[in-house]
Amino acid sequence: xxxxxxxxxxxxxxxxxxxxxxxxxxxxxxxxxxxxxxxxxxxxxxxxxxxxxxxxxxxxxxxxxxxxxxxxxxxxxxxxxxxxxxxxxxxxxxxxxxxxxxxxxxxxxxxxxxxxxxxxxxxxxxxxxxxxxxxxxxxxxxxxxxxxxxxxxxxxxxxxxxxxxxxxxxxxxxxxxxxxxxxxxxxxxxxxxxxxxxxxxxxxxxxxxxxxxxxxxxxxxxxxxxxxxxxxxxxxxxxxxxxxxxxxxxxxxxxxxxxxxxxxxxxxxxxxxxxxxxxxxxxxxxxxxxxxxxxxxxxxxxxxxxxxxxxxxxxxxxxxxxxxxxxxxxxxxxxxxxxxx
Amino acid sequence: xxxxxxxxxxxxxxxxxxxxxxxxxxxxxxxxxxxxxxxxxxxxxxxxxxxxxxxxxxxxxxxxxxxxxxxxxxxxxxxxxxxxxxxxxxxxxxxxxxxxxxxxxxxxxxxxxxxxxxxxxxxxxxxxxxxxxxxxxxxxxxxxxxxxxxxxxxxxxxxxxxxxxxxxxxxxxxxxxxxxxxxxxxxxxxxxxxxxxxxxxxxxxxxxxxxxxxxxxxxxxxxxxxxxxxxxxxxxxxxxxxxxxxxxxxxxxxxxxxxxxxxxxxxxxxxxxxxxxxxxxxxxxxxxxxxxxxxxxxxxxxxxxxxxxxxxxxxxxxxxxxxxxxxxxxxxxxxxxxxxx
Numbered sequence: 001x002x003x004x005x006x007x008x009x010x011x012x013x014x015x016x017x018x019x020x021x022x023x024x025x026x027x028x029x030x031x032x033x034x035x036x037x038x039x040x041x042x043x044x045x046x047x048x049x050x051x052x053x054x055x056x057x058x059x060x061x062x063x064x065x066x067x068x069x070x071x072x073x074x075x076x077x078x079x080x081x082x083x084x085x086x087x088x089x090x091x092x093x094x095x096x097x098x099x100x101x102x103x104x105x106x107x108x109x110x111x112x113x114x115x116x117x118x119x120x121x122x123x124x125x126x127x128x129x130x131x132x133x134x135x136x137x138x139x140x141x142x143x144x145x146x147x148x149x150x151x152x153x154x155x156x157x158x159x160x161x162x163x164x165x166x167x168x169x170x171x172x173x174x175x176x177x178x179x180x181x182x183x184x185x186x187x188x189x190x191x192x193x194x195x196x197x198x199x200x201x202x203x204x205x206x207x208x209x210x211x212x213x214x215x216x217x218x219x220x221x222x223x224x225x226x227x228x229x230x231x232x233x234x235x236x237x238x239x240x241x242x243x244x245x246x247x248x249x250x251x252x253x254x255x256x257x258x259x260x261x262x263x264x265x266x267x268x269x270x271x272x273x274x275x276x277x278x279x280x281x282x283x284x285x286x287x288x289x290x291x292x293x294x295x296x297x298x299x300x301x302x303x304x305x306x307x308x309x310x311x312x313x314x315x316x317x318x319x320x321x322x323x324x325x326x327x328x329x330x331x332x333x334x335x336x337x338x339x340x341x
Numbered sequence: 342x343x344x345x346x347x348x349x350x351x352x353x354x355x356x357x358x359x360x361x362x363x364x365x366x367x368x369x370x371x372x373x374x375x376x377x378x379x380x381x382x383x384x385x386x387x388x389x390x391x392x393x394x395x396x397x398x399x400x401x402x403x404x405x406x407x408x409x410x411x412x413x414x415x416x417x418x419x420x421x422x423x424x425x426x427x428x429x430x431x432x433x434x435x436x437x438x439x440x441x442x443x444x445x446x447x448x449x450x451x452x453x454x455x456x457x458x459x460x461x462x463x464x465x466x467x468x469x470x471x472x473x474x475x476x477x478x479x480x481x482x483x484x485x486x487x488x489x490x491x492x493x494x495x496x497x498x499x500x501x502x503x504x505x506x507x508x509x510x511x512x513x514x515x516x517x518x519x520x521x522x523x524x525x526x527x528x529x530x531x532x533x534x535x536x537x538x539x540x541x542x543x544x545x546x547x548x549x550x551x552x553x554x555x556x557x558x559x560x561x562x563x564x565x566x567x568x569x570x571x572x573x574x575x576x577x578x579x580x581x582x583x584x585x586x587x588x589x590x591x592x593x594x595x596x597x598x599x600x601x602x603x604x605x606x607x608x609x610x611x612x613x614x615x616x617x618x619x620x621x622x623x624x625x626x627x628x629x630x631x632x633x634x635x636x637x638x639x640x641x642x643x644x645x646x647x648x649x650x651x652x653x654x655x656x657x658x659x660x661x662x663x664x665x666x667x668x669x670x671x672x673x674x675x676x677x678x679x680x681x682x
Contacts, residue, residue: 160663163626167634210603210624210657212641242548244586245605262551264586283551285504293508300553316551320501 004134007068011198011235011257013277013310019302019339020067021332022137023284024239025318026060027072031325033059043088047073050123057128063325064332068135068198068312069128071191073121075141075202076149078187081112082179084150093155100150101161106175111182114190121187122194129195137237138196140188142203143180143225144218150176159208166217173217181221185228192232199229200237200259207242207261211249214240219249226254237279241317247272262286262316267304277310284315287327294327298334313339345475348409352539352576352598354618354651360643360680361408362673363478364625365580366659367401368413372666374400384429388414391464398469404666405673409476409539409653410469412532414462416482416543417490419528422453423520425491434496441491442502447516452523455531462528463535470536478578479537481529483544484521484566485559491517500549507558514558522562526569533573540570541578541600548583548602552590555581560590567595578620582658588613603627603657608645618651625656628668635668639675654680 007020028034034056038046046052053072060066076094080086087095100106115122128136149155151162165173188199206218226236239259240246250258251273258273260266260280270278282301289297298313305311313335319328348361369375375397379387387393394413401407417435421427428436441447456463469477490496492503506514529540547559567577580600581587591599592614599614601607601621611619623642630638639654646652654676660669 158661160626160661163624164629167627167629168631207604210627211606213624242583242604245609263548263583265552268586283504283554285501286508286551288505288508290509320499322501 002133004067007135007312008197008235010310010312011237011277013256013275015341016310017341019305019311019313019335021313021335022066022068022070023060023315023319023328024070026064026066026070027056028319029321030319030323030328031059031063033063043074044086047077048120050120050127053120053124054127054131057124058131061132061134064329065336066134066332068137069132070137070200071121071125071128071139071196073124073139075139075146075204077118077121078112078114078140078183079146079150079180081114081117082109082183083112084109094149095154096150097153099153099161100176101165103172106172106179109176109179111179111186114187118187118190122190125191125194125196135197136195137198137200138188138191139200139202140184140191142201142206142218142238142240143177143184143221144209145203145205146180146184147173147176148205150180159205166213170217177217177221181224185225188225188229189232192229192234196234198235198237199232200239201225201255203238203240203243206240206246209246211245214246215249219253222253239279244269251276257310257312259314260316265304266301267307270305270308275309277312278305278308279312279314281314281316282331284317284320284323287315287319287323287331291330294330295334295338298331299338302335302339345408348476348653349538349576351651351653352578352618354597354616356682357651358682360646360652360654360676362654362676363407363409363411364401364656364660364669365411367405367407367411368397369660370662371660371664371669372400372404374404384415385427388418389461391461391468394461394465395468395472398465399472402473402475405670406677407475407673409478410473411478411541412462412466412469412480412537414465414480416480416487416545418459418462419453419455419481419524420487420491420521422455422458423450423524425450435490436495437491438494440494440502441517442506444513447513447520450517450520452520452527455528459528459531463531466532466535466537476538477536478539478541479529479532479535480541480543481525481532483542483547483559483579483581484518484525484562485550486544486546487521487525488514488517489546491521500546507554511558518558518562522565526566529566529570530573533570533575537575539576539578540573541580542566542596544579544581544584547581547587550587552586555587556590560594563594580620585610592617598651598653600655601657606645607642608648611646611649616650618653619646619649620653620655622655622657623672625658625661625664628656628660628664628672632671635671636675636679639672640679643676643680
């Protein structure tokens with residue numbers, strides 16, 4: 001089977017015939033085909049059913065012609081495997097009923113053996129590799145982002161409990177981060193062994209940290225994971241959401257590709273990341289623009305990214321559930337057409 | 342009555358004996374003295390009672406020795422004066438039951454005469470000026486931030502409706518912005534005439550915009566207001582929250598002082614804003630640090646800000662309701678002590 005390896009070339013900053021594109025959350029609620037599958041099972045059941053995960057992972061490749069697939073899963077799956085009860089409440093998102101806020105809670109976390117506890121993920125990867133003609137991205141949450149969910153007990157607006165632990169019990173916070181890091185490294189190595197061809201680390205909440213705190217409390221653990229992944233030789237994408245002021249640190253993480261949210265001009269970002277490849281970064285809501293304006297914005301973004309050592313087109317955040325799929329298709333076609341060398 | 346004008350000197354980039362400090366939301370829920378007043382009335386009743394507004398505005402000056410007072414009010418008061426029903430729901434924040442999403446809703450908005458419709462604000466300012474020995478800051482929300490509340494019908498996590506209007510009905514969006522801008526300019530001019538000695542424009546949600554969209558949809562209206570305020574000769578502070586990538590535009594707004602959130606190193610920001618004064622920018626949650634670490638962090642921030650043309654110490658966002666007041670006091674004392682020239 002011939003593989004479209006444009007995405008992998010861009011990750012490695014090698015020349016490509018055009019700019020590859022995929023979209024964060026591309027297997028998701030904006031697709032009626034996804035909704036149909038999701039209607040039959042709960043979100044967690046879906047995450048743990050390899051056949052269904054394969055089906056929804058393939059949908060955006062087949063329908064929208066993305067240049068890469070990303071494993072359908074959730075960043076909190078390995079946190080559940082550490083021994084925590086994880087629930088998804090409709091309209092509220094993930095909930096950990098037992099928050100991790102003291103030494104006893106941190107001590108009781110296990111470092112799971114990924115193939116034993118998350119075999120369904122590895123099975124999904126193996127099945128996908130048989131079907132896919134584009135590269136498969138595996139992923140995990142960054143330790144800081146995962147820690148916020150455990151400490152807050154779910155999503156948060158202000159992350160009071162997380163910062164309270166950081167600022168008043170830093171040793172406990174670091175201990176929690178070490179355990180999550182060990183779990184995450186093993187989990188990503190297992191994904192690589194199962195067949196993932198690139199790995200993305202999602203630091204969705206890195207942007208709530210002052211640069212000095214990011215350097216002290218979050219970056220060392222991202223670096224540790226990326227160092228642990230070196231033997232896999234896979235390209236690593238690090239995406240620190242809302243991380244414009246953390247770019248120098250993102251580069252320092254050792255990642256091959258720097259993910260960018262939509263808040264920064266991509267040309268400015270490229271000047272700062274030097275010879276790293278970049279991934280991003282159109283505002284996901286700009287997909288609502290009328291066709292001519294959407295194409296014009298994509299053209300400008302591609303021009304701004306001309307000097308990138310490698311560029312993977314993406315949204316600056318996950319695609320929103322109310323986005324019409326035909327608008328996403330306009331974007332994919334525009335990137336393919338307008339970026340032809 | 343002798344006035345401590347250190348804050349005003351710093352705004353104007355004149356030399357000061359020490360770095361002045363105030364905190365966003367300094368008259369607020371973290372103070373038991375505030376809670377006591379607030380317990381007697383609703384939030385909106387409080388905003389409309391000049392005597393009570395004076396009382397809570399003075400509290401942080403008397404208790405914590407801040408170098409500036411900020412009028413107690415809410416950025417949405419003038420939006421109510423434009424003819425919209427405004428409610429504050431416990432735990433949910435502001436709600437506009439009638440959202441502004443179509444031409445009819447935009448057309449029906451009035452440009453209020455501030456002294457007629459918001460006389461209670463002007464009365465508060467006049468009363469405060471008789472009591473205060475530090476400068477009084479008046480304020481308003483920036484048009485973009487105000488618009489998000491009207492369009493969304495309150496607070497939002499993702500601002501789907503706001504961006505939908507921006508991207509699919511830009512003319513309507515600009516018309517709404519023009520009306521809010523006219524209202525805001527008149528409101529701030531009236532505050533100046535009533536006795537405000539500096540004016541801050543809060544752009545709490547500017548940071549959800551890509552730089553190109555900020556420039557097109559938000560910045561022109563901030564510039565318009567600041568131009569309208571020139572005859573007052575008051576120093577203008579513009580605070581674009583989460584606006585690290587918008588700094589060049591913030592400078593271009595014409596403001597005298599650039600507010601900074603905590604996500605950027607203040608030294609990096611100062612290098613970018615050139616000869617403007619800056620205000621900020623410690624993480625509000627860092628007030629939880631043990632005394633020695635809090636003082637060390639403040640010392641470092643003051644050192645990083647050495648090259649500022651003027652520096653007003655502040656938090657990078659409003660003080661959180663669970664902050665112990667004694668921790669805020671440690672910060673105020675540390676800034677006063679450690680910044681002595």
